[in-house]
Amino acid sequence: MKLSGAQMVIEALKREGVEAVFGYPGGKVLDLFDHLYNSELAYYMSRHEQGAIHAADGYARVTGKPGVIFTTSGPGATNLVTGIANAYMDSVPLVVFTGQVATSLIGTDSFQEADIFGITLPITKHNYLVTSVEELPRIIREAFHLASTGRPGPVLIDLPTDVQSAVSDFSYPTEVRIPGYNPTVIGHPGQINRAAKAIARAKKPVLYAGGGVIISGASELLRQLAEKAEIPVATTLMGIGSFPGDHSLSLGMLGMHGTYWANMAVTEADLIIAVGARFDDRVTGKLSSFAREAKIIHIDIDPAEIGKNVTADIPIVGDVKNILSELLKKAAEKKHAKWLARIAAWRKDCPLHYDMKADGHIPPQYVIEAIYEATGGEAIIATEVGQHQMWAVQYYLYKRPRTLITSGGLGTMGYGLPAAIGAQIAAPQETVFCIAGDGSIQMNIQELATAVAYNLPVKIAIINNGYLGMVRQWQEIFYQKRYAAVCLEKSPDFVKLAEAFGALGLRAEKTAEVVPAISKALSVPGPVVIDFCVRPEENVYPMVPPNRGIDEMIRGDIR
Amino acid sequence: MKHILAVLVENKPGVLVRVAGLFARRGFNIESLAVGKTKDPGISRMTIEVDADEKTLEQMIKQLNKLINVLKISNLTLEPSVDRELVLIKVKAPTSSWAEIQQIVETFRAKIIDVSLDSLIIEVTGNEEKLQAIELLLSHYGILELVRTGKVALLRGSKTIQNGEVKK
Numbered sequence A: 001m002k003l004s005g006a007q008m009v010i011e012a013l014k015r016e017g018v019e020a021v022f023g024y025p026g027g028k029v030l031d032l033f034d035h036l037y038n039s040e041l042a043y044y045m046s047r048h049e050q051g052a053i054h055a056a057d058g059y060a061r062v063t064g065k066p067g068v069i070f071t072t073s074g075p076g077a078t079n080l081v082t083g084i085a086n087a088y089m090d091s092v093p094l095v096v097f098t099g100q101v102a103t104s105l106i107g108t109d110s111f112q113e114a115d116i117f118g119i120t121l122p123i124t125k126h127n128y129l130v131t132s133v134e135e136l137p138r139i140i141r142e143a144f145h146l147a148s149t150g151r152p153g154p155v156l157i158d159l160p161t162d163v164q165s166a167v168s169d170f171s172y173p174t175e176v177r178i179p180g181y182n183p184t185v186i187g188h189p190g191q192i193n194r195a196a197k198a199i200a201r202a203k204k205p206v207l208y209a210g211g212g213v214i215i216s217g218a219s220e221l222l223r224q225l226a227e228k229a230e231i232p233v234a235t236t237l238m239g240i241g242s243f244p245g246d247h248s249l250s251l252g253m254l255g256m257h258g259t260y261w262a263n264m265a266v267t268e269a270d271l272i273i274a275v276g277a278r279f280d281d282r283v284t285g286k287l288s289s290f291a292r293e294a295k296i297i298h299i300d301i302d303p304a305e306i307g308k309n310v311t312a313d314i315p316i317v318g319d320v321k322n323i324l325s326e327l328l329k330k331a332a333e334k335k336h337a338k339w340l341a342r343i344a345a346w347r348k349d350c351p352l353h354y355d356m357k358a359d360g361h362i363p364p365q366y367v368i369e370a371i372y373e374a375t376g377g378e379a380i381i382a383t384e385v386g387q388h389q390m391w392a393v394q395y396y397l398y399k400r401p402r403t404l405i406t407s408g409g410l411g412t413m414g415y416g417l418p419a420a421i422g423a424q425i426a427a428p429q430e431t432v433f434c435i436a437g438d439g440s441i442q443m444n445i446q447e448l449a450t451a452v453a454y455n456l457p458v459k460i461a462i463i464n465n466g467y468l469g470m471v472r473q474w475q476e477i478f479y480q481k482r483y484a485a486v487c488l489e490k491s492p493d494f495v496k497l498a499e500a501f502g503a504l505g506l507r508a509e510k511t512a513e514v515v516p517a518i519s520k521a522l523s524v525p526g527p528v529v530i531d532f533c534v535r536p537e538e539n540v541y542p543m544v545p546p547n548r549g550i551d552e553m554i555r556g557d558i559r
Numbered sequence B: 001m002k003h004i005l006a007v008l009v010e011n012k013p014g015v016l017v018r019v020a021g022l023f024a025r026r027g028f029n030i031e032s033l034a035v036g037k038t039k040d041p042g043i044s045r046m047t048i049e050v051d052a053d054e055k056t057l058e059q060m061i062k063q064l065n066k067l068i069n070v071l072k073i074s075n076l077t078l079e080p081s082v083d084r085e086l087v088l089i090k091v092k093a094p095t096s097s098w099a100e101i102q103q104i105v106e107t108f109r110a111k112i113i114d115v116s117l118d119s120l121i122i123e124v125t126g127n128e129e130k131l132q133a134i135e136l137l138l139s140h141y142g143i144l145e146l147v148r149t150g151k152v153a154l155l156r157g158s159k160t161i162q163n164g165e166v167k168k
């Protein structure tokens, strides 16, 4: 079969089982979009390339399949950079196609030329500049394989216009041969035995679950292991949903804004079983005090994560699912009544708390709780970045994997709305909420037009505190309230803004208006923006100050 | 401690940038780097000399391994191996000093490869100590310019890194 490069891309996407393409057109991808137009593939045009890539990322996190993006060269490609870095940090599979100037023009600073290959070297799992159409089928096959296996990540393919139009024989490889890529999947049996023995001996064990559990589809195994050996589970931000938040063994999140009891449990534990997690500084606080009493088992598919930040006593490289299923067979049944009682006491001593009535304002945490109640904890929640993001994980209990969609590693403001759009496309039957801050929502607000255009019924809850709240909190605590560049008093009227975009806009100014606004939003079939005017200077607690151990939390006033 | 890594990579565009960029952004120091094709033209061999403690070295090797175009990494310092580097040294040399310099050159089995009335270029190959020694001696005459190739190294005996273990 003879096909042009652009046709090959479309054909390859079909063979890869791709169902949706996210993108934004331009002069160097006209061929690609032309064949997309002629194909049966659904495509979603955003209003900004960053919106397209975050949507593809949200789609990938919900489905577990690679998100696919098409954009033009130069500015179209550079607008993807944040989205690529975001996906790289959170190990999200993406295959990104960018148009490029013709091969004869590369290196001449021609119109809309940018070296996106060079720019994205450090933020992709791998990338390609295609110089001949003959190699295109193999490259696309490799890109999908690399993006979705091992530790997933974004892969970029830069496609010059002449490669898109050149015609050649097309046969799509069924197998991939990448000699330098061979992720270890099966865990070392000897190490798994040692881990099982350590679990049998432990008196105060804690499972520390990260995003790897979700990526590998090992949530059910994690639950079985936790129950069999009666081990409480703390999750990272990326690991939320890997273990049911309402389970009696769930400790919630650990780290900088983790729960008091999760952080105390990790600090006193005699065994930490880190599963698909990477000991990020937001989790560990001061490294020398992290889990200082504990032996550490570290399970991860990426060998480079092992020994990077902490030294593991029992490292196990491999796929989490594979390793947990072996470990589950070998782990002894255990009871840890004393340890669980100790944790329960911490929980009682310093529960998550907020003041319902201190002033006339709506407590932001209450809004999250009300969304939790209204959705029965079953919605997909995509968040922006800031205080609202932390409340969205403290006050909403996620029961299933892939229901919290949040920017963890990069902490990208502007991620939440487009990610919610991608999530809704991936799961049309589910309720999707975007929990946003008044600052973050303005970073990609243009994507409201995308939601309206495709009639995606995302519910956007703006936790409007009039500030870049998370930054303000740091200024309040560490810079004597010198509020430099954090006041958002000149924000637009979000209700009118929603209406201007063709969405429904609602506002809640009093606590009593919160629940009715949420019910109203849920009853409307299209996109809705709810502006929750919340207490302006509320802080997120507990909080581990920088360079402190995670047991040295500021707990907040308990009234 | 210094280590010499032999890194086999696919001979593809951008692979040098990938390796160099990795070292730069992760704060790993390269002491010297030499690259060239192997007998298989599809595969290049990089010899990278690094100065790193054990933990950093481990990260370095693991991070290098994550690069898709990297095929194999061997730490030659852990096994009996030979390493050599070639240096060209331009020395200030009025004709009056030629005889003395000639002596040094012979002692080090070096070569004079360019001659002018007030300077000589000397080519010398060797290991680190030898190169340091000749450099020190020649510095008495005044070194005008010096260029090194970076180290290259092989395992001793018939063992090669093509068949030996190492990519973990």
Ligand SMILES: Cc1ncc(C[n+]2csc(CCOP(=O)(O)OP(=O)(O)O)c2C)c(N)n1
Pocket: A384, A385, A386, A387, A388, A389, A411, A412, A413, A414, A436, A437, A438, A439, A440, A441, A463, A465, A467, A468, A469, A470, A471
């Ligand atoms: C793109 C980007 N720029 C800057 C930051 C730094 N930052 C982190 S949180 C935050 C404030 C977010 O404000 P808002 O969206 O209103 O959320 P709030 O904290 O008030 O809930 C800022 C500026 C960031 N994370 N991302």
Ligand SMILES: [Mg+2]
Pocket: A386, A437, A438, A439, A463, A464, A465, A466, A467, A468, A469
């Ligand atoms: Mg705010």
